[in-house]
Amino acid sequence: MSKLDESEIIKIFQRKLGNKNSEDVEIFKLKQNIIAKTDTLVQSTDIPPKMKLGEAARKSVVACVSDFAAKGVKPQYGIISINFPSNISRSKVEEAATGFRKACSEFGISILGGDTNAGKEIVFNVCLFGSAEKIVPRNGSESKDLIFATGPFGYTGAGLSILLYKKKGKREFVAKAIKAVTHPKPRVDFGVKNKRYFTSSMDSSDGLSTTLNEMAKQSKKKFVINNSPHKKDLGEFAKSNQDNLVFHGGEEYEFVFTINPKHKKTILKNAKSLRTPIIEIGYVTTGKGVILQRDNKDIPLKDKGWKHFR
Amino acid sequence: MSKLDESEIIKIFQRKLGNKNSEDVEIFKLKQNIIAKTDTLVQSTDIPPKMKLGEAARKSVVACVSDFAAKGVKPQYGIISINFPSNISRSKVEEAATGFRKACSEFGISILGGDTNAGKEIVFNVCLFGSAEKIVPRNGSESKDLIFATGPFGYTGAGLSILLYKKKGKREFVAKAIKAVTHPKPRVDFGVKNKRYFTSSMDSSDGLSTTLNEMAKQSKKKFVINNSPHKKDLGEFAKSNQDNLVFHGGEEYEFVFTINPKHKKTILKNAKSLRTPIIEIGYVTTGKGVILQRDNKDIPLKDKGWKHFR
Incomplete structure (x- = not known):
């Protein structure tokens, strides 16, 4: 069984789904351009020792905000999906929720909703939305820039x-x-x-x-x-x-x-x-x-x- | 340590985030109304024995589509976030990707992008978007209906x-x-x-x-x-x-x-x-x-x- 790296997995999905977008954010039209970006933070992979859950929650928002920043767009709305182990304590849930609240206030984002699920480990999935006429592309540099x-x-x-x-x-x-x-x-x-x-x-x-x-x-x-x-x-x-x-x-x-x-x-x-x-x-x-x-x-x-x- | 049920966790988040929406879908304005809904499928919780990974992928799309159906809105676009264990095989990834492709074709959804992550178990997070002037509410029934x-x-x-x-x-x-x-x-x-x-x-x-x-x-x-x-x-x-x-x-x-x-x-x-x-x-x-x-x-x-x- 050969191990896959991320780019191989992405390629499989892109091929299967016919999706060739390779930008920092998703851009789509529903009369005007809505800018969307999702990012996932996984406990076993992305939360090092000593990092608090509130900091992790904020960081899962930051990961999306940062892509918006690069494209010159302000994120306005968000949806948050969360997995917690089924024995999670109230204080941990509070800590995470507080982290999200503070982050959303820091970046001026209104959370629309989301969903919570039981899972083997903590997962924070954040999807943010903003709107713009166009975005700064990855491919626009010219000689002498x-x-x-x-x-x-x-x-x-x-x-x-x-x-x-x-x-x-x-x-x-x-x-x-x-x-x-x-x-x-x-x-x-x-x-x-x-x-x-x-x-x-x-x-x-x-x-x-x-x-x-x-x-x-x-x-x-x-x-x-x-x-x-x-x-x-x-x-x-x-x-x-x-x-x-x-x-x-x-x-x-x-x-x-x-x-x-x-x-x-x-x-x-x-x-x-x-x-x-x-x-x-x-x-x-x-x-x-x-x-x-x-x-x-x-x-x-x-x-x-x-x-x-x- | 007292165990929380989902509604308690949701309440904590609603309180912290000041979000009081209790609809099947998220509705927000970016000049017009975009309808969005996210749903997460977690291996240890939501994939029973004998269910194939392609079926699980389709079901994670269905879970969102169903909320759109209830609100009378056709989903048009989607973003998919996926966690896989780091030793996932190519064939499993293919199976999942095929499941998503077929589901998106079945329901006429264009996938915009998403992200993939390493985690302890498989997680499929789907966020779908459509547009509508208004949605059928949960609270509109009248006597004799x-x-x-x-x-x-x-x-x-x-x-x-x-x-x-x-x-x-x-x-x-x-x-x-x-x-x-x-x-x-x-x-x-x-x-x-x-x-x-x-x-x-x-x-x-x-x-x-x-x-x-x-x-x-x-x-x-x-x-x-x-x-x-x-x-x-x-x-x-x-x-x-x-x-x-x-x-x-x-x-x-x-x-x-x-x-x-x-x-x-x-x-x-x-x-x-x-x-x-x-x-x-x-x-x-x-x-x-x-x-x-x-x-x-x-x-x-x-x-x-x-x-x-x-």
Whole structure:
């Protein structure tokens, strides 16, 4: 019995269902365009030790919000489906419900309903809806565009290695890294405000290398990365593992976008006023693939981000 | 640690989220009314022995379609979220995908996308969308209205007792009862075609007694049931347990509706032309609660339908 990875499973479904959409969100017409996105958080896979159930509930909302942010759309409504083990305690249910309530208030989402089910483990499935005339595509970048990421990257991977594998680090760094796992901040205001300047964009939560490769591939361009979007303290913690944490982690809930250079000043100004950290990481050129440029050497940056079923 | 039943969990969520919708489907406005409904099928809870994965996939779609049918709305689009154990085989994935494809083709639904996840057990979460100016409410019945159910009822409960507890029965009956579990038929054409005649309606898949009690309560009326919607062969199988199977089972994916008596002839004619079996089961009157009228005696029919976490 051969093990399948996620992309194989998706391919089977796409083939069977005739669905070829490969965007961050679903877009469909019922007179106007409704934007929808679903995401599932599973206890055994997605909730590391020490993460509270309320934080997990919020994170299951964040995972969807982040895709909306990348597309420049504000989510307005949501449906939540929940599985709990049949012996779940009232306090755990309260904790989850509170997490959802706070998250919905934080992001201005009205929950329409959903369903609850008994199952072997906790599962949170969130489906969010918004509306827009159009979305920023993954495939719109042009040669000479600048590549930006909201960020920084690497803390989430560091946090997971601390929570899952008890890796040690400086106290202040450990707190910051764990918070990146338990309380990620999607950049929805920045996305909505600046979408008109983006030639392309994509949520990075499957990993920065996965995101950059997908964007380059869909645009039929080469992405040259000459600046790694991390902060100094990551280097002290990660040592030789730094690129791995920055480019091949995942669950950052940041996004990558490309702009025409003429909009750089505006974007930087808007980022400052919204207090959203953004980092210029490279540029688009003719060719294909993703190149990491370092010390005047070109290193191919392969897609090695997060996959379920790997 | 006290065990919670589903209604308690729902109440906690409704309180926390400020969501008081108690309809079969979610209705929300994004310029026009989009109708949405989500339902989750969990392996350990909802897939009995001998039920194939393709049948389970179809049933997870049916569970949503049935709610649309009751509201007189045709579902048009869907999003599917799936959890599989990480050692799932390709053939199982194919089987599930085929089940979804066939179900979507059967009901004319386009799948927009979704997500796949690793988990301890199989979970199918389906969210469907349609559009309508308004829906048939649960609370619209008037005194003297007639109460109908699409049907018949009882086969599903019988089928589950055969599959789960190895109860014996006549060969032909056993086949029919198992098919009711593995291949339920939601009555979406009948619902869409006749919605204008319904004063109220509700999907019955949580159990007929639950449905009748909810409709009576929401309409602030008494529902008098003088005809049990079952066929003779159920009586032979069930013996003294017959009422239990008919009224307190669940997962029938039929629906209950009320009409003004003047529309009875039209409804019967439409049912015949659509080959949808419908059964007149009683009438609406002033008062409250649900009464089962039998041999000139009035027996209260309590809400004893299906609940998760019971």
